[in-house]
Amino acid sequence: MEQTNAHRLFSSGLAWIERFGGDWLLSYQEETALDRVREEIPAFQQATGVLSSRLFGRFVPVQNVERSAPVLLDGDAGAGLETVVEEGGVRYGMDFGAGYSAGLFLDQRANRAFLRRMSPKKVLNTFAYTCSFSVVAALAGAQTTSVDLSRKSLDRGRSNFTLNGLNPVPDAGHRFYAEDTFDLLPRLARKGERFDAVILDPPTFSRGNKGRKFQVEQHLGDLLALALEVATPGAKILLSTNCSRMTRKNMELLARGVLRSRRQSADFRSEPELEDIPAELAAKTLWICLKS
Ligand SMILES: C[S@@+](CC[C@H](N)C(=O)[O-])C[C@H]1O[C@@H](n2cnc3c(N)ncnc32)[C@H](O)[C@@H]1O
Known part of the structure; x- marks a missing residue:
């Protein structure tokens, strides 16, 4: 189980990253923003020592009805989509396959x-x-x-x-x-x-x-x-x-x-x-x- 707070790491224009234990979720409003933030990730990991084991991506549409579940961009495709994260000593179940939101705001x-x-x-x-x-x-x-x-x-x-x-x-x-x-x-x-x-x-x-x-x-x-x-x-x-x-x-x-x-x-x-x-x-x- 992950023993870490879940929090947003950084944002860059029309894309941002949230960290849920070892899993990162990259949300983007434009494909170009996705590419830009993905390029920033290695430098960010090196500077902070905060590493991800998996990277999920999800497109943020203007209309809620067009929302869909995140897709795996990087990491072990065989690992389960359900994990547990901790915030302030409280545990929350995450599910990256459950829909647009994975479980914790x-x-x-x-x-x-x-x-x-x-x-x-x-x-x-x-x-x-x-x-x-x-x-x-x-x-x-x-x-x-x-x-x-x-x-x-x-x-x-x-x-x-x-x-x-x-x-x-x-x-x-x-x-x-x-x-x-x-x-x-x-x-x-x-x-x-x-x-x-x-x-x-x-x-x-x-x-x-x-x-x-x-x-x-x-x-x-x-x-x-x-x-x-x-x-x-x-x-x-x-x-x-x-x-x-x-x-x-x-x-x-x-x-x-x-x-x-x-x-x-x-x-x-x-x-x-x-x-x-x-x-x-x-x-x-x-x-x-x-x-x-
Ligand atoms: C923004 S989320 C709430 C997030 C929650 N407060 C949290 O911090 O985790 C909105 C929720 O409202 C629910 N919902 C939408 N319309 C509703 C209604 N009329 N009555 C009850 N629940 C509703 C949805 O199913 C969804 O789970």
């Missing part, structure tokens, strides 16, 4: 660390993907509720719990819902469930159950309003987006509007930018710290 590292330091009691992780936020919260002692449309992603989330010695079952305080966040949130609210941390990290666009369309610029405010219904006084809510047309400032203005309409108030904070991830490649994120 590196740009959320500081937010995962913040959630863990916060030691919440009850966490709601919406759009949970492989449940990395739930895992760090559970390690800090929280009960967790993870929701995602993809049953497969939640199965990988359960495996991430197990990898970290956590029991991913309701009796141990960990629930997993394979459904639309927009269906689950009102149901939890009606049942009177409340959470002291809520993660809202939706994709830019998705089609949910019953063909329901989600477009982050149009619907992030509605999502936040639903989340506020299940938030305890003093709860912390993470708003996050990769949408290139949204900024952290936009998100704060939107959040202020939603809070004002509900006569609620909050402080806002963001984790400092990560030194190994260029800001233009990272998700825009904002913690809304509700006043009690």
